[in-house]
Amino acid sequence: MRVGMLTSGGDCQALNATMRGVAKSLYKLFDDVEIIGFEDGYRGLIYADYRVMKSSDFSGILTRGGTLLGTSRQPFKLMRVPDDYGLDKVESMKHTYRKLRLDCLVVLGGNGSQKTANLLQEEGLNIVSLPKTIDNDLWGTDMTFGFQSAVNVATNAIDCIHTTAASHGRVFIVEVMGHKVGWLTLHAGMAGGADIILLPEIPYDMDIVVKAIKERTKRGSRFSILAVAEGAISKEDASLSKKELKEKKKSGMIYPSVAYEIGAMITEKTGQEVRVTVPGHTQRGGEPCPYDRVLSTCLGAEAANLIKAKKFGYMVAVKNNEITSVPLREVAGKLKMVDPNSSIIRQAKMIGISFGDE
Ligand code: F6P
Numbered sequence: 001m002r003v004g005m006l007t008s009g010g011d012c013q014a015l016n017a018t019m020r021g022v023a024k025s026l027y028k029l030f031d032d033v034e035i036i037g038f039e040d041g042y043r044g045l046i047y048a049d050y051r052v053m054k055s056s057d058f059s060g061i062l063t064r065g066g067t068l069l070g071t072s073r074q075p076f077k078l079m080r081v082p083d084d085y086g087l088d089k090v091e092s093m094k095h096t097y098r099k100l101r102l103d104c105l106v107v108l109g110g111n112g113s114q115k116t117a118n119l120l121q122e123e124g125l126n127i128v129s130l131p132k133t134i135d136n137d138l139w140g141t142d143m144t145f146g147f148q149s150a151v152n153v154a155t156n157a158i159d160c161i162h163t164t165a166a167s168h169g170r171v172f173i174v175e176v177m178g179h180k181v182g183w184l185t186l187h188a189g190m191a192g193g194a195d196i197i198l199l200p201e202i203p204y205d206m207d208i209v210v211k212a213i214k215e216r217t218k219r220g221s222r223f224s225i226l227a228v229a230e231g232a233i234s235k236e237d238a239s240l241s242k243k244e245l246k247e248k249k250k251s252g253m254i255y256p257s258v259a260y261e262i263g264a265m266i267t268e269k270t271g272q273e274v275r276v277t278v279p280g281h282t283q284r285g286g287e288p289c290p291y292d293r294v295l296s297t298c299l300g301a302e303a304a305n306l307i308k309a310k311k312f313g314y315m316v317a318v319k320n321n322e323i324t325s326v327p328l329r330e331v332a333g334k335l336k337m338v339d340p341n342s343s344i345i346r347q348a349k350m351i352g353i354s355f356g357d358e
Helices: 015-029 042-046 089-099 111-122 147-167 183-191 206-218 242-252 258-270 280-284 290-308 343-350
Strands: 002-007 034-038 050-052 104-109 127-131 171-176 196-198 224-229 274-277 314-319 322-327
Touching: 002 015, 002 042, 015 104, 015 290, 034 042, 042 089, 089 111, 104 111, 104 290, 111 127, 127 290, 147 171, 147 183, 147 224, 147 280, 147 290, 171 183, 171 258, 183 196, 183 224, 183 343, 196 206, 206 224, 206 258, 224 258, 258 274, 290 314, 290 322
Parallel strands: 002 034, 002 104, 104 127, 127 314, 171 224, 171 274, 196 224
Antiparallel strands: 034 050, 314 322
C-alpha cells in the first residue's frame, strides 16, 4: 500500500496531529505501507518534490503546530492554467501520482484544497481528504480541525484586552481571522465576553454600533470591546454589487483593514479613544488545543479506515458528534456560513451582545 500525503493552503495548529492519526492507523491496518510526503502541498505533487516518510516521522508530533511537510497556496482557479514554463499542473500531478504507483492520496486542506482534491478524483485519482481550517467554513462538516485552537488564541487576545480595557476608558477592537465567514469571531467573541460582535454574515449599521457603545457608557461601563471579523461588512457595502464594492474599495482604501475603518468611525461619532488589536497569524500558530488533538486523531483514524475500505473520493467529516464522511463532489465549492437566525446568535443577543444589526 503506497499512500501519498500533503498539507495544503494556510496552515493550522493540528496538521501534524492529523497526519499522525492517519499514519499510525495505516501502520496498524496494513502490514506493508509506505507513506510518501509531498513538500509544500500541491506544489510538491506538481513538481514531484517528495520524501518517503518513516514511522518515526509521525512520533512526537501530536502537540507540534505547523506542518512537518510544509504547505503553500496553489489557487484552485490557476490549476488549469499552465505554470511559467508551460507545464500542465493537473497532468503533472497525475503523472507524479502514477509514477510513484500511489494507491491513494491523502489531502489535508481547506476550501480551495478540497476543490482541487475533487478535481483530482474526477481525473481518476484515489483521494481521501481531511477538513482543515481555522475558519471552520467547510461545507459538509460541523467542525474542522484547527478551529478550536484558533478560538483559544483569539479568545486569549480578547481576555488580555479585557484587563487593559478595564484600566483605561477606551473602546477596543480585536480583529479576528476567518476569511469570508464569522465562526471564529463569533466563538472567540462570545468566549472573550465581547460587547459587540461583527460578522460577515450579519452586515452592520454603524449608527447601531455607535448606539450600543453609547448605551454602555451611559450605563457606567468605562470600556467596550468589539470582536470584528476580518470579513465584516457594513449594510451599505453589502448592498453593493461585487464590482461596485471592488471599485469603492479601490478608490477609498485608506485603512489597513476593516477594524481600523470601524475604529476611525467610532472616534468620529463618539469622540472616544479607540485602540485596534490584530492578532493575525498568531491565531494559526502554537500548539493544537486538547480538543483539536482528539478530533485530529479521530479524523485521521477514519481516513485510514476509508483507505482500507477503498472508499475514495470522500472527505472525513463530523456530523452530530459522529465521525463520518461526505463525498468530495458535495463539499467542493461550498461555504458553511454562520446562520444569522441560528440559536447561538439568538442566545448571544439575549445576553445583550450587539451584532450591529438591530
Ligand atoms: O484560511 C485561513 C486563514 O487564516 C484566513 O482566516 C485568513 O483570511 C487567511 O487564511 C490568511 O491567509 P494568508 O496566510 O495567506 O495570509
